[in-house]
Amino acid sequence: MADTHKEWLEQLEEQSKAKQESFMTGIAKKLGRSRVTEPPAHPFRGAPDFWRTFQWPLEERIERFTDHFKAAGGNVERLSNLEDVKAFVVKLAADMNARYIIRQQETELDSLGLEEALPEANLSVWNSDPTENWKARAAEADIGIVMADYAAAYTGSITVLSAARKGRSVSLLPTVLIAVIPLERLKTRLGEILVQFDERGREQLPAGIHFISGPSRSADIENDLTIGVHGPGIVYALLVG
């Protein structure tokens, strides 16, 4: 019996590695051949060829993203610069009477100066103090503010990647989510974003990659659409540029 949790995990790992060998040998045997250990040629990798060159010009990307995101129940605003973003957030927070706001620790969001503009609200910045319970801060927040790493017009999706300064909870636990999307990050297809993760390679991937395509929803009761089941029920996508 292992003494510490770490030792126990190590024991499990040893068993797992042995089992992995027998598992793979078993699969190869059932497939009627010896183990494949070299990468096989994969002639069908990814989307069909006709799809790979498909591109919308910027204005159409904006239009389609807006249509699709709205159709899913989200809100979209087209803004010219970060000044406008600031004004929009300040007004929304005031209108909603938001008391707790949480945002990611990112340069663009730092530059908004929301702390000074919203003196009444309790505004916290993700992981600005490593000793704080940040999940609890996100859970109590009325509004969470994030920068989108990418967006895809075809599906109406925003992509957010996790990092020390970018919590997964910020786009998940607050009642309202605001995602700021610089226009140069808005792609046409999902595949343009996904392929970048292959290119980065395993070691460079963050723990969490999340595609968000509107407010949380469910149709589990009589196929009747309900918005805001577990995640944010109100989502704003702010297209900037």
Add this chain to the structure above:
Amino acid sequence: MKVSLFITCLSDAIYPRVGEAMVRLLAKYGVTLDFPDVQTCCGQPAYNSGYWKEARETAKTILHAFEDSDFVISPSGSCTGMIHHYPKLFEKEPEWLDRAERLKRKSYEFTQFLVQVLGVTDVGAVFPHKVTYHPSCHGSRLLGVKAEPMELMRHVKGMELVPLPFAEDCCGFGGTFAVKMADISGAMVAEKTDHVLETDAEVLVGLDMACLMNIAGHLRYRNEPVRVMHLAELLYEGVSR
């Protein structure tokens, strides 16, 4: 050029008028059908129930009957579809497998032959009635016979073709399924019949007497006076006016 009629059990024993309509209609295009009377059943009841040994015995009579034919025409997408299963049925008997492949390539469902081979889409029929069409599953899904009957019906003068709601849904026949799972099958044919009645059509037309016998049987059970016909009958009646 030897063009043979594969009459199928149901048209042979119960609906000879369907075979007759096919024979007389094709004669107008210079195709005098040959009828090898050593033919029996395609073997589908045994095949579908898992009795492949028995299905092979039956299939051999068909392979034998149409050995010398250049084209084999049937009034049923399902029975022609069964011939498409012959290569699988004989996959372990090379001497029969080759004959099975050959028969598969020369077998046509009636409208397939008319449209694809003879190039006929307008037989010059007049049929001044309100008609709805049930596309049988095996013909439309497994043989891909979708456009051919539509083309033929589009050219029938005076005929009002009303779309059947949920047309592509199975009528519930399924061969032995209708006997083994009689209550499920009964629920399915009742629903199909409801949809037929919703159209207010005088005539229900199709390409497979098994499905049509099923729906006609339920229409009769409910005392509904909708006339049920094979498309070959309708076209022949339409040119014989």
Add this chain to the structure above:
Amino acid sequence: MSAGKAVVRPGTVKERADLALNDDFLRKAVRFTTERLRGGKQKAAAEHGNWDEWRERGRQIRLHTIAHLDYYLNLFADNARANGVHVHFAETDAEAVKLSLAIAERRQAKTVVKSKSMVTEELHLNAALDSIGVEAIETDLGEYIIQLAGETPSHIIIPAIHKNRYQIAELLSADAGEELLPDTTILAGYVRKKLREKFLEADIGMTGCNFAIAETGSMVLFENEGNARMVTTVPKTQITLMGMERIIPSWEDLEVMATLLPRSATGQKLTVYMSGITGPRREADQDGPEEMHIIIVDNGRSLQLGDPEFQELLNCIRCGACLNACPVYRHIGGHAYGGTYSGPIGAVLTPALQKNVAEWDDIANASSLCGACYEACPVKIPLHDMLVYLRRRKVESGHGNRMESAGMKGFAAVAGKATWFKGAIKLGQLGQKLVVRNGCIRIKAGPLKGWNSYRVTPSLPKQSFRDKWKTLSGEVQAEAMPLSAETRSRMEQLVREREKGGGGHGGHA
């Protein structure tokens, strides 16, 4: 919470179907939802365009991955481990349960929050956790409802498809200890509030896995509610149970799956959330699990490997489109199938995952073989053919129905010889005299009992087609037109092409 209360159901698919057929509400509820989902799927597929090319692409990716499963699964395991995941392998359901319980005990877990996972349903993991005093809480709205009801999911995607809002309001009111109105917003609002607390206090988050990306060791989840994100973000430990066939090679391949899965399941362009999780939280991260386990489960899946008739079953991406398209499912609902998986995929998967042929009930018979499942399937699994193969295997292994076997032998004897076949028709023409009234047969006894309970059978005409042939042939010969030169040459061309191996004119492979 009663975790996985056993529900006793009748033994045969026929008996279970009868229960459903007599439950008018259930039939209406299932029909209503499947029709909407089916319509949504058709619309989404048409809107996207080139649907068959995408299906074919999806099929090829799945075929390729399964054909090299030892390579890709091994790669996935190595990469996930390099990401810091504790990877485990379970050949059987018992092993998978044992591993899950051992982790829960080690973590001294009191509660486990779960997002939707069909694999854990297969393993009856909730009951197992309950047996060691760990509370397992389903957090998908539909799953939470059926867990309260002590039932199992009756649809892969919409677990509570068979319940209406009044039944749901009753269940949730009992849970809340106060009366909740049967209003979707109120009911969902209650569950949000209740489960929010559970997410924040749970020790373990447990998930299934839609896809696992071999090249980076990432696992991908598709969902709409956000509960799967909760489960993988908030608790300190994450356990993912994954079927060994869930692999795809790359993120690029995920684009194809992300195109096919949501459209086929619900008609959405993409589910509200698609999350790719690559290992536990990084050192400096403030959320995500500190410890992450992935248990790779076989439990009968590898039985399909190397079996040319069933290997494609492993291509399934669990979208539920075949359930929504199936006319049988629509009438009998999911519970009539008697296994974890229902509908056409369940009718094949349930027996296929079990070794013992003798124990299969007649589930494979609950299909009219109409092929709607194949047509709806985003990766083109020929389920209708597989159902026939299952029936054949049962017969070949000597577990066929004795009456039916005798009948089929008789059928082959008659249909194997034209003279006997003619004789049989003759016999029918004579024999029916006893039962024919006004040109039809209404007797509800003997072999026609089930059939005639819903239909009137036509009588056989005096002359069969072959009886008429001679006369007919003579008449036609006399009046036939000549075959045009153009048609003749086209026909000759077709015959020549056929001899060269061509001559395809529709029909599936």
